[in-house]
Amino acid sequence: MGKCEQCIIKQFNSLKSLTKDELVRISNCKTSYTIKKGTVIFEEGETLNGVYCVKDGICKLSKLSENGKDQIVKMVVKGQLLGQRSLVSDESSNLQATALNDMEVCFIPKSEIIADLQKNPKFSFDVLKDMAHDLREADDIIVNMAQKSVRQRLAEALIYIHDSFGVNPDGTLSILLSREDFANIVGTATESAIRVLSQFKKEGLISTIGKQIKIEDIKGLKRIE
Amino acid sequence: MGKCEQCIIKQFNSLKSLTKDELVRISNCKTSYTIKKGTVIFEEGETLNGVYCVKDGICKLSKLSENGKDQIVKMVVKGQLLGQRSLVSDESSNLQATALNDMEVCFIPKSEIIADLQKNPKFSFDVLKDMAHDLREADDIIVNMAQKSVRQRLAEALIYIHDSFGVNPDGTLSILLSREDFANIVGTATESAIRVLSQFKKEGLISTIGKQIKIEDIKGLKRIE
DNA sequence: AAGAAAACATGACAATTATCATATTAAAAT
DNA sequence: ATTTTAATATGATAATTGTCATGTTTTCTT
Numbered sequence: 001m002g003k004c005e006q007c008i009i010k011q012f013n014s015l016k017s018l019t020k021d022e023l024v025r026i027s028n029c030k031t032s033y034t035i036k037k038g039t040v041i042f043e044e045g046e047t048l049n050g051v052y053c054v055k056d057g058i059c060k061l062s063k064l065s066e067n068g069k070d071q072i073v074k075m076v077v078k079g080q081l082l083g084q085r086s087l088v089s090d091e092s093s094n095l096q097a098t099a100l101n102d103m104e105v106c107f108i109p110k111s112e113i114i115a116d117l118q119k120n121p122k123f124s125f126d127v128l129k130d131m132a133h134d135l136r137e138a139d140d141i142i143v144n145m146a147q148k149s150v151r152q153r154l155a156e157a158l159i160y161i162h163d164s165f166g167v168n169p170d171g172t173l174s175i176l177l178s179r180e181d182f183a184n185i186v187g188t189a190t191e192s193a194i195r196v197l198s199q200f201k202k203e204g205l206i207s208t209i210g211k212q213i214k215i216e217d218i219k220g221l222k223r224i225e
Numbered sequence: 226m227g228k229c230e231q232c233i234i235k236q237f238n239s240l241k242s243l244t245k246d247e248l249v250r251i252s253n254c255k256t257s258y259t260i261k262k263g264t265v266i267f268e269e270g271e272t273l274n275g276v277y278c279v280k281d282g283i284c285k286l287s288k289l290s291e292n293g294k295d296q297i298v299k300m301v302v303k304g305q306l307l308g309q310r311s312l313v314s315d316e317s318s319n320l321q322a323t324a325l326n327d328m329e330v331c332f333i334p335k336s337e338i339i340a341d342l343q344k345n346p347k348f349s350f351d352v353l354k355d356m357a358h359d360l361r362e363a364d365d366i367i368v369n370m371a372q373k374s375v376r377q378r379l380a381e382a383l384i385y386i387h388d389s390f391g392v393n394p395d396g397t398l399s400i401l402l403s404r405e406d407f408a409n410i411v412g413t414a415t416e417s418a419i420r421v422l423s424q425f426k427k428e429g430l431i432s433t434i435g436k437q438i439k440i441e442d443i444k445g446l447k448r449i450e
Numbered sequence: 451a452a453g454a455a456a457a458c459a460t461g462a463c464a465a466t467t468a469t470c471a472t473a474t475t476a477a478a479a480t
Numbered sequence: 481a482t483t484t485t486a487a488t489a490t491g492a493t494a495a496t497t498g499t500c501a502t503g504t505t506t507t508c509t510t
Contacts, residue, residue, distance in 0.1 A: 063368045065369075065373070067372060071368040085357045085360065088357040117350060118347065124353060125313070127353060128349060128356065129313055131357065131360060138364070139319055142298055142367055143296040145370035149496070149497090150497070188497075190457095191460085192497060374466070404488065415487095419488060
């Protein structure tokens with residue numbers, strides 16, 4: 001029983017519906033990679049012929065807009081899959097994936113898994129549930145982007161990162177992002193993100209230890225309007 | 226062979242993978258409705274126990290934000306399904322559906338179609354493809370909302386409506402929206418939407434016949450930065 | 451350890467967008 | 481047909497956010 005089998009089950013929780021045989025076969029043809037921080041894993045427009053299973057590290061999924069800014073749409077962490085949509089659609093990727101720190105991934109060729117998707121209805125129904133959930137999340141992001149201020153969006157981004165990816169033993173956010181990354185998550189200028197974070201600090205909502213951010217008053221952040 | 230069978234095949238183009246037997250059965254248990262303009266078909270938080278198949282008319286899918294504004298996330302027209310996600314997820318709807326004009330719909334109970342989704346792998350794979358496509362579109366909207374100006378977003382909304390839903394014989398957009406609806410699509414104040422549309426008119430990019438809008442210079446709209 | 455480069459920070463100002471006030475016009479109701 | 485209501489329009493102003501300049505700190509390189 002390969003290590004990939006366990007890894008894959010945890011994340012893409014749809015994969016729990018695969019049979020043992022299916023998992024073993026997939027596990028056998030995986031390839032492991034180490035990806036260095038800052039590396040572009042795949043680019044916008046690139047055709048993916050498989051999925052990456054993230055064993056360790058974090059990456060961002062972003063899309064370049066015409067004004068040259070890179071909008072971060074989603075972050076993928078240890079225990080999740082990268083490039084799921086390539087399994088289902090023949091279109092090229094609409095997003096770029098970039099490692100935010102050193103990563104360990106394993107690659108599963110599309111050819112290995114697509115037959116399961118088409119033959120195992122329970123499996124594909126589970127994947128469907130996953131996508132429906134992603135779609136719902138995307139709706140929420142659209143509304144936030146359209147209706148909320150930079151201050152609100154940044155507060156929510158901090159809360160989201162805190163709740164979804166957790167904190168280090170010292171209470172700082174476990175994911176270390178540059179100010180530019182924060183700007184690209186909330187869709188604002190880097191200077192604006194810096195200013196708002198400074199403001200949060202002055203107000204005692206967050207504190208910083210070097211580049212690390214610690215949320216001091218999560219209720220206060222939630223109260224921002 | 227019921228009329229619904231044809232209707233359903235056209236739109237949710239995933240339904241093409243259903244067998245004839247499956248379609249006939251579904252067709253038999255459908256219920257037809259007439260929905261008047263302005264009617265709320267379902268609300269945010271409501272649990273849907275089926276899908277609506279739009280035979281005629283248009284509706285908007287929107288989500289109320291905390292500031293009281295209603296962000297339009299998607300528009301559903303004749304030949305499309307409404308509430309697909311309820312088939313797949315047990316979560317309640319995150320969106321509200323409101324008829325933009327008088328509509329003809331038929332309702333298919335979830336119980337009738339869910340078994341097919343779980344037993345017919347080709348069918349559910351096709352649905353999966355559809356959702357992957359929707360997700361890609363949602364990414365694009367997020368980037369637009371985050372990175373583009375109101376002027377750009379409104380120009381793109383006009384082009385989108387023009388290209389996706391077509392025009393009347395006199396060249397006006399076939400979908401008639403209020404200025405407030407336009408504001409809620411691009412995520413801005415009603416006054417701002419009105420101002421930008423007036424500006425477009427002054428610049429000769431669009432013209433108006435009453436409330437109807439006609440695109441006069443689509444290349445000009447696309448050139449807006 | 452010193453220098454170069456990148457990231458962070460902040461001020462000054464411009465551009466964009468929201469809000470409030472108030473007309474004007476169009477649509478609906480009686 | 482006339483009143484009432486809702487939608488459209490526009491000005492004035494405030495608030496938010498972006499851009500450019502510049503300085504400081506941190507990180508990386510050699």
